[in-house]
Amino acid sequence: MGVTIKDVAMAAGTSVSTVSKVVNGHYSISEETAERVRNVIKELNYYPSFSAQSFAKGATKIVTVLTNLTPNIAFQNPHMFEIIAGMEETLRAKGYRLHLRGVDATNVYEAAEEIISRRSADALAIHVSVMTHPLSGLLTKLHFPHIVLGMPNFESQVCWIDNNNVYSGTIAASYLLSQGYRKIAFIGGQYYDLGSSLRLQGVKQGLQNAGLQLEEQYIWLGDSTRADGFRMTEKLLEQKSMPDAIICANNYIAMGCVDALHKKGMKIPKDIGVMAFDDYPFSQIIEPQLTVVDINVRDMGNQAGKFLIDIIKHPNMQVQTYVTTSNIMARQSTIQIKCK
16 A cells, blocks of 8 residues: 555654645745655655645646757757747646746656655646656656657557647648659658658558559668768669659758758759658758648647646546647749659
8 A cells, every 4th residue: 555644744743734734835834844744755755646636726827847958959859849839828828837847868757756746836748858658657656637748659648749740741742742743752760760750651651542652762761860861862862763752751851851962963843852841940941942741839739738727627637649730831842743
């Protein structure tokens, strides 16, 4: 049987009501007593039964976001802040404040544990880049209100929200086919890059829907970097039969792809079409400007905020869902051609 509030009170030499006040952040308790109770809580590894408490009251009216905030992270993870902005917009309208806390995979568990034990927030929003198995277990065990921003790359019972990358890949392929392209290639991240893998799955599905296949010689996977985008494109251009369009899994890979095509003396889109995902950060500054599948990640943040409010009221609520508002932004890197 787990540690109870009575066990904490007995070990700390206080009443149950005193422990309850410390857990809930009441200030009528002396700091000396509060610190003693907190130490016992930590020693006994005690957690309040959040599923038995009512979070509908919104004790703090605070949601804390746990995410990586290392230097230059905005370029490595350009969607994150737009998602957070959308979430803040929705939560603010309901009277909640958003707190931002920098963590990584090595300390996110301790950060979450501290917030939960001190009850310094009503809910957590965790970016998928810092999500771990231990944290998943903690959140599931305690039924603490939370939402993971992105689908974890492991099986879990945590609540998460993500864009539908399979759908995005499907409409990318469908768009190129509608423009007359038929020999379509894909260059993307490694097999463990979940977003890239799902986009590849969608591209295959889009071609299959039209009775076509994505040939193995036209699939190249590597790191999501400009350098690997360049390398993979060079390998692609060595094939006996070259593609007439290339879909790049992200803007970084697309930059390398365009570099390699320019080095080869190929003109975009006259000789070959190029398409990528996401409108930020480089698609509009690459020459020529890239046609992209744009994803409204701010809307994803809005939806995450709505789910959080519901989960705060109902801690046992399970949310694992995709939201998609993808659309094609056609630019100079593709052109309508005659079907062959």
